[in-house]
Amino acid sequence: MNTATSALYHDFSGLTALKHQAREDQAGTADQVARQFESLFVQMMVKQMRQASFGNGLFESKQSEFVRDMYDQQLSLHLSEQRGLGMAKLLRNQLGVEQAVKTQPNTSLEAYWQHPSVLAKGRVTAAAKADNTAAEDRPSVNIDSPESFVEALWPAADSAAQALGLPTEALLAQAALETGWGGHVMRSADGGSSHNLFGIKADQRWSGDRVRQETLEFEQDVVVRRREYFRTYGSYDESFRDYVTFLKQNPRYTNALQNTQDATQYFKALQDAGYATDPDYAEKIVRVMQGPEMQTALNRLKGSLRQSIQSETEAI
Template sequence: MVTTTLGADSAALGDFAGLARLRRGAAAGSPQATREVAQQFEAVFIGMMLKSMRAATPGDSLVDSDASRMARDLYDQQLAADLAKKGTFGVARMLLRQLDPQAAGAEPVPSGDGVAPALDGNALAALRRIEGIRRDAGLDAATPASSLPAAFKPGTPDAFVREVWPHAQAAAGELGVRPEVLVAQAALESGWGRSVPRHADGRSSHNLFGIKADRSWNGARVENSTLEYVDGVPQRQVDGFRAYASWGESFRDYARFIQQNPRYKQALENAADSSAYLHELHRAGYATDPAYPAKIQRILGSDALAEFLQTAAVKSAPRG
């Protein structure tokens, strides 16, 4: 029912089954499917270049961790999807000319002519172009966070944990679960707060738990792309999600959602056991991803949470 949200269009980077279906639609002569196929493959192409660029750049061993790498990968996926949507590198246009020359308004290009004129066969130039776009958009690492608009300020797993911890404690007290479990679940659903669904004007929905806006929801809502698993196969869909005014409201609504929904009764009865709680949530249909509980457990063991909990324990320890 509820599933991890990666932000508009970014989920397609890992949805290869969806790409196959789009390819079949394009082969059947659907102009819309043809255009989307081209755009999806451009996103995959850009994602591969970003991955190569990351691999060629030395990491910072002092702050690098599984958690920070997860957040970075989610950010790169969203960036690749956004660049592909704008047709930045021309890969989609080239593929569209191959798949549907009439729709593209051009003659098909021979397969040996390269990938796209915008790249000129020079991968390094393409990577530099990505870096230039990042700088122009104010997303380069050298740009001070304070100079960026609030909606685009980069975050870290550590900052995310510190920001939501008080709200997690309050919600955990209502449910009887450990607060770090809720932080880990919110981190998975939102990409450590970086991939929260947004309104059309860019405002955050503050939806950290991927709770959808069904018929019972009378509040604000936002449309967003999401990855659902159907018979174990990931499929991209667009759904309505609940929107809140703050992170605290998101945690409070999550607690109400779990408490008021009868199908999560077993999860609540096992709230004291984190593993059992997550298993029962998944079994009741909270998420369709078969690996949902395991992914949250991995985040529970991440450096960001471990270091925060250790610091919190030291601060709360009685002083002699």
Template structure:
């Protein structure tokens, strides 16, 4: 393991540079701060694993724990400086103020949505679900939890899912991924929700309203910030209806619609057709769809409108 001097846990001068960069909003500083935060969580993971071990062997001395702790701290910094667990990437997006579709961003969804990328592990997304907000059932006002988001869109998701022949939870998961459980839903200049739950862009085929915003796209495997126009709807129901029409009227999504009842084939078909530029798009949707946050939110949502 090669460690650059600036990555050493004993080098405290790095924090002075981070403090200066933070004042100016420097991009590199934002990423460094996010990596430091991920390193702290990784260190805690190591600590918990050590605590669950059988203890020191017979050769262990009184200083073993001290040096093990130093080693774990250095390993945490080293791991987070590369691809890491995926949490740093999501924190960077959040700190940059991205209003485009992102995975949920509070504490329990980070294990389900960032865990989705091939280089992101499941525990990373667990840190993102408890505080996410979503569109409420009335006029696009924000809710406080994934449950509120699901309650607002579930009837529309179930109707659209029947037309597409897929489980409703898959459409809810896609909407959660695109909007961060509603927290990053695209809004117009007046702060009104566009109800664009699926990140569908506006082009010459679209005759309705549109909203321009900054989004994150993957180009040659690298994230890039771009300005783009997105479709705007008057209601959640209209958004889901248009999503169904969008897929059915576009030949490129024929493979996705020919899923044979398989949710994973459906989302993989979307990815193969270029629905999103994120190379882990399908995996992320399925992670959210099968995660505990989704299960609890669905149960709560179904109880709410069944009463």
């Protein structure tokens, strides 16, 4: 949405456009209105400081005062368009705009990648309440929290982890980072889940279905957006099995597979081999693996298993 504003203090057309836009979108123009008000306040401050000075200089004239006034007014507008004095923010708070912005959850996968340990319960709970047609990327099984993510995927993850010699929670942590605890699994062409938990791309070696998706890549420490083709699977079990096959059939990951006794070293070797372009990829996975969400989910799973075993024992 284009937002009207005045770039010059005498640009009344910008103010007129702002008034017109305010009639149609009050919330969207509140920020610009607050900045315009702050600009007027700064003008008053500058004018008062000028008047409190020791008087005009020897070479002052009506013309120089006129130019100075123009400069002061333009300066005040420029300051308000930059960081300002903080008054615009206070005005937005009074109008209720700032609070509305703060209460809107940031549910993007980019935000999760930037702060993987500050996850999710609020985000995935909100996603679970959303309509299926409106949700961005909903998994095909009932996953709406880190706990349900771990519980639903544990059997397939455990089988793949044993094949690699890794702790099961290590693979779950990588899948959680790639998909935001299952809340952002890519959709296939027919609108269903791609079940791609590890972001494996569909290159010339892949003969199955694929989906084109926007992704973030690091190029010389700069994040760029690209559209790439990714593999799609019929189930999450297939995704885990293909992850194991993908690593074992690719010689570049030999060193990583030789360090599976230490999950931290494994992910570092995986990153060094080019599995991901994010320079902090391994560190982020380890933070997820050791984070409170994973520990809570694991404790809940252990409790459920103990309860199941106890129930079966009592039944016998």
